[in-house]
Amino acid sequence: MLYTALSKSEALKELALQREKYGEYRKMGLSLDMSRxxxxxxxxxxxxxMLTVLSTPDQCRPETLxxxxxxxxxxxxxxxxxxxxxADILEVPPVNVIVCGNSSLxxxxxTVVRCMLFGSSPETEPWIKQGKIKFLCPVxxxxxxxxICQSLGIEMINIPMNDDGPDMDMVEEYVAADPQIKGIWCVxxxxxxxxxxxxxxxVRRFARLRPAANxxxxxxxxxxxxxxxxxxxxxxxxxxxxxxxxxNPHMVYEFASTSKITFPGSGIGCIAxxxxxxxxxxxxxxxxxxxxxxxxxxxxxxxxxGPEGVRDHMKKHAAILRPKFEAFEEAFDGExxxxxxxxxxxPRGGYFISFDMQIGSAKRVWNLMNDCGVRMTNAGATxxxxxxPNDSNLRIAPSYPPxxxxxxxAGVLICCAKIAALEEILGADADA
Amino acid sequence: MLYTALSKSEALKELALQREKYGEYRKMGLSLDMSRxxxxxxxxxxxxxMLTVLSTPDQCRPETLxxxxxxxxxxxxxxxxxxxxxADILEVPPVNVIVCGNSSLxxxxxTVVRCMLFGSSPETEPWIKQGKIKFLCPVxxxxxxxxICQSLGIEMINIPMNDDGPDMDMVEEYVAADPQIKGIWCVxxxxxxxxxxxxxxxVRRFARLRPAANxxxxxxxxxxxxxxxxxxxxxxxxxxxxxxxxxNPHMVYEFASTSKITFPGSGIGCIAxxxxxxxxxxxxxxxxxxxxxxxxxxxxxxxxxGPEGVRDHMKKHAAILRPKFEAFEEAFDGExxxxxxxxxxxPRGGYFISFDMQIGSAKRVWNLMNDCGVRMTNAGATxxxxxxPNDSNLRIAPSYPPxxxxxxxAGVLICCAKIAALEEILGADADA
Numbered sequence: 001m002l003y004t005a006l007s008k009s010e011a012l013k014e015l016a017l018q019r020e021k022y023g024e025y026r027k028m029g030l031s032l033d034m035s036r037x038x039x040x041x042x043x044x045x046x047x048x049x050m051l052t053v054l055s056t057p058d059q060c061r062p063e064t065l066x067x068x069x070x071x072x073x074x075x076x077x078x079x080x081x082x083x084x085x086x087a088d089i090l091e092v093p094p095v096n097v098i099v100c101g102n103s104s105l106x107x108x109x110x111t112v113v114r115c116m117l118f119g120s121s122p123e124t125e126p127w128i129k130q131g132k133i134k135f136l137c138p139v140x141x142x143x144x145x146x147x148i149c150q151s152l153g154i155e156m157i158n159i160p161m162n163d164d165g166p167d168m169d170m171v172e173e174y175v176a177a178d179p180q181i182k183g184i185w186c187v188x189x190x191x192x193x194x195x196x197x198x199x200x201x202x203v204r205r206f207a208r209l210r211p212a213a214n215x216x217x218x219x220x221x222x223x224x225x226x227x228x229x230x231x232x233x234x235x236x237x238x239x240x241x242x243x244x245x246x247x248n249p250h251m252v253y254e255f256a257s258t259s260k261i262t263f264p265g266s267g268i269g270c271i272a273x274x275x276x277x278x279x280x281x282x283x284x285x286x287x288x289x290x291x292x293x294x295x296x297x298x299x300x301x302x303x304x305x306g307p308e309g310v311r312d313h314m315k316k317h318a319a320i321l322r323p324k325f326e327a328f329e330e331a332f333d334g335e336x337x338x339x340x341x342x343x344x345x346x347p348r349g350g351y352f353i354s355f356d357m358q359i360g361s362a363k364r365v366w367n368l369m370n371d372c373g374v375r376m377t378n379a380g381a382t383x384x385x386x387x388x389p390n391d392s393n394l395r396i397a398p399s400y401p402p403x404x405x406x407x408x409x410a411g412v413l414i415c416c417a418k419i420a421a422l423e424e425i426l427g428a429d430a431d432a
Numbered sequence: 433m434l435y436t437a438l439s440k441s442e443a444l445k446e447l448a449l450q451r452e453k454y455g456e457y458r459k460m461g462l463s464l465d466m467s468r469x470x471x472x473x474x475x476x477x478x479x480x481x482m483l484t485v486l487s488t489p490d491q492c493r494p495e496t497l498x499x500x501x502x503x504x505x506x507x508x509x510x511x512x513x514x515x516x517x518x519a520d521i522l523e524v525p526p527v528n529v530i531v532c533g534n535s536s537l538x539x540x541x542x543t544v545v546r547c548m549l550f551g552s553s554p555e556t557e558p559w560i561k562q563g564k565i566k567f568l569c570p571v572x573x574x575x576x577x578x579x580i581c582q583s584l585g586i587e588m589i590n591i592p593m594n595d596d597g598p599d600m601d602m603v604e605e606y607v608a609a610d611p612q613i614k615g616i617w618c619v620x621x622x623x624x625x626x627x628x629x630x631x632x633x634x635v636r637r638f639a640r641l642r643p644a645a646n647x648x649x650x651x652x653x654x655x656x657x658x659x660x661x662x663x664x665x666x667x668x669x670x671x672x673x674x675x676x677x678x679x680n681p682h683m684v685y686e687f688a689s690t691s692k693i694t695f696p697g698s699g700i701g702c703i704a705x706x707x708x709x710x711x712x713x714x715x716x717x718x719x720x721x722x723x724x725x726x727x728x729x730x731x732x733x734x735x736x737x738g739p740e741g742v743r744d745h746m747k748k749h750a751a752i753l754r755p756k757f758e759a760f761e762e763a764f765d766g767e768x769x770x771x772x773x774x775x776x777x778x779p780r781g782g783y784f785i786s787f788d789m790q791i792g793s794a795k796r797v798w799n800l801m802n803d804c805g806v807r808m809t810n811a812g813a814t815x816x817x818x819x820x821p822n823d824s825n826l827r828i829a830p831s832y833p834p835x836x837x838x839x840x841x842a843g844v845l846i847c848c849a850k851i852a853a854l855e856e857i858l859g860a861d862a863d864a
Contacts, residue, residue: 039504151719
């Protein structure tokens with residue numbers, strides 16, 4: 001039954017019930033962490049073969065590389081076989097890929113910094129010389145994207161997310177009108193945190209953007225390209241192809257890594273873009289480094305032994321993650337349906353569930369949960385500057401805890417959300 | 433005999449002899465590369481144990497880390513045992529070390545970029561907002577340092593190197609007079625390319641600098657801290673201690689890596705500095721990355737099993753490198769002594785020999801050698817902007833080729849240097 005349709009006495013009774021439940025949860029002395037999208041131990045174990053797959057010196061001089069020794073200096077932009085591996089994940093030609101170090105976040109940061117200091121092309125001004133510049137930020141979104149902008153003094157503009165991607169009317173209007181808008185952050189497949197897969201139409205509208213700024217770039221963080229939870233695949237239209245077709249070939253930087261495929265922190269990351277973009281990036285990268293860790297690239301190549309290896313491996317991840325997502329969904333469906341207390345995403349992949357409550361409830365719920373020993377990503381974190389204008393969104397990261405703990409955490413969240421909703425409805429009466 | 437003391441006919445005879453020799457070298461169809469300081473295969477093999485030392489999942493959860501799983505996300509600034517390993521190499525406390533990825537060049541680049549965008553401390557202005565800034569560059573020096581400045585538009589000022597380090601009178605004068613001077617590049621031990629070890633007095637004068645700029649930093653690239661060629665150790669005074677004593681604790685950033693200890697490209701690098709500096713760096717780094725490759729840090733820790741392991745390992749490197757350096761020295765001593773054609777450094781460590789000829793000879797010698805199939809680092813590369821004002825210095829990198837090839841390469845260099853010297857002496861008569 002809709003909470004807003006409850007009579008005052010019914011609402012008070014329900015609140016008393018939930019507070020009692022909450023008291024019981026508190027007594028349990030919980031210590032659960034659902035704050036970050038970390039793989040669990042079982043997922044890590046899927047990649048233990050990585051520890052032994054590269055074990056002989058001969059493997060370090062693969063014939064495919066003309067006998068070049070991977071143990072020595074050289075190869076600025078990644079070994080060819082690693083380019084192929086990541087190119088397959090992103091469905092782009094290997095020539096459009098530069099393989100870097102262990103972190104796509106670091107590649108994104110460096111890419112923004114390069115644009116700041118040198119411009120997004122040799123023909124355009126460094127962003128830092130162009131006054132106050134701005135990025136569009138579909139919300140809710142990924143806190144670490146927003147932190148990059150905030151740290152560099154780039155103004156952020158919220159763009160609402162729909163079920164098929166960002167509000168493209170708004171995106172088109174903004175970028176056409178304001179030459180100070182230089183970029184947009186996108187997680188186009190299983191978005192963080194909403195789990196949205198951008199529709200073909202949305203991808204095409206991105207590709208056809210006509211920005212007022214000739215140095216505008218789409219930061220396409222395809223972090224979950226192969227991270228579906230179900231057998232039936234969700235297809236994302238290939239942005240690198242689409243910008244090419246639309247006559248905007250240089251407008252997109254795409255990013256990916258194996259952080260949530262093999263070992264987070266010991267994976268390999270990449271940037272994909274037009275050859276012109278990559279040549280420019282290489283010309284600046286060569287000042288920064290002689291090259292990234294080729295042995296770790298080789299480990300990945302040997303471990304997967306081709307694209308089929310990645311797909312098989314990701315099915316094993318899905319089998320571990322799926323029950324965790326479903327445990328939340330079942331609990332929410334069972335206990336929140338029809339109450340009007342919250343809406344939640346039902347992602348078919350990625351690492352997060354987005355949980356939307358009444359306006360003004362998120363911080364209250366976060367605090368209630370925290371006091372109960374259940375750690376969530378900070379309320380507001382999914383918005384630029386950490387400010388959720390409605391204070392209504394929480395991000396749930398189901399990957400790390402076991403299902404048994406998830407069931408408890410879901411119960412706590414449901415209880416806290418109900419308390420916050422009833423307090424809102426009852427106002428001063430709640431504590432009468 | 434001094435070439436300048438030769439009679440014209442003697443000089444012509446000698447030139448003819450050397451040109452004949454050169455013709456013979458050309459006929460050999462050589463293809464030798466002495467352009468970069470790359471370890472040779474035998475050196476790489478010293479670290480092959482790195483390929484297997486970390487092979488079980490249990491090793492990834494060391495008890496010393498409270499069971500934290502190194503296969504997962506986390507640890508922004510490096511695992512404690514890796515800090516200890518690198519701290520021992522630099523003789524600083526582990527608390528003064530941040531361990532990063534595979535490349536100290538990348539750390540240096542990022543450090544300069546951070547100063548450009550954010551300032552060298554929270555209290556000072558970003559360098560990029562302070563107009564034309566400048567770096568002092570002891571010469572001859574490391575081309576990749578100079579490329580960082582050139583790429584970022586930082587003006588470079590040459591500082592001559594003496595036998596005990598940079599000309600400190602000049603350094604003191606410059607930094608005291610000009611607040612636009614924000615940094616200086618130093619390779620304080622077995623300098624690149626001269627092999628100079630900075631004397632205690634030079635290090636102390638660095639520590640006592642009183643720069644006009646309150647955001648001045650010494651970039652102390654201790655790339656060859658444990659890379660001696662001989663059993664008797666060369667001691668470098670510890671700059672981190674000395675700046676502390678001198679009341680300038682935040683004036684230095686020190687860098688090192690295992691690139692020339694284990695596998696170049698698959699090593700670990702670090703920055704050492706005051707806690708205040710490191711805290712500020714961490715506050716900015718956390719926007720850039722979640723953390724660097726902990727498994728590779730762990731590999732290094734397990735492989736060396738303590739400081740003694742590093743020292744033993746470096747003795748094996750020295751045993752391979754020493755004959756290569758000595759092959760050059762013997763050839764030079766035997767064939768160039770007393771001719772006045774060139775001076776050469778006799779390094780007791782590091783990766784390079786500096787070779788100084790008559791003014792205006794370096795490019796000519798480089799071209800002669802190149803035409804003969806012997807590749808050297810470009811003439812001029814050891815100076816800012818690639819411009820050697822005297823056109824007299826060449827950098828020799830003896831590490832990569834086998835001794836047999838070094839003997840040939842030394843012969844070619846000697847022959848080319850003699851030709852260039854005689855051409856200079858004879859002027860138009862040389863081709864009469």
